[in-house]
Amino acid sequence: MATVYRWRLAPEGLATRRQLRAMGLRPGGQEVVAEVHRPRRRRPPLVAYLYRIEQARPVRPMTPARAAALAAAMLARRTCPNCRLDVGYCIPRSLGMCVSCHDTPSDRKGAR
Numbered sequence: 001m002a003t004v005y006r007w008r009l010a011p012e013g014l015a016t017r018r019q020l021r022a023m024g025l026r027p028g029g030q031e032v033v034a035e036v037h038r039p040r041r042r043r044p045p046l047v048a049y050l051y052r053i054e055q056a057r058p059v060r061p062m063t064p065a066r067a068a069a070l071a072a073a074m075l076a077r078r079t080c081p082n083c084r085l086d087v088g089y090c091i092p093r094s095l096g097m098c099v100s101c102h103d104t105p106s107d108r109k110g111a112r
Helices: 017-022 064-078 099-103
Strands: 003-006 034-040 043-052
Parallel strands (some): 003 034
């Protein structure tokens, strides 16, 4: 069980993933050292996991192959499976197609 601190009361030397990333670091396989809980009314608290800054490793550089793979994945998320167009935004998973295809009458969607 990790140590639990209240919001803004974590000691120096610990950081969240987002804070590590802002410093150009990553957790690097280390275990979670502590948690920060931010209380909320009538809901469970928000939880953030903390890692040791001195054990963090530098972020791996972006290689051309990784950049190409990321670009291909983002293109797939922007391409509508219905009209096969790059719509310029990520297709909502709740719709499964671009907004213009979703809003067209059902006769274009293959209904008889």
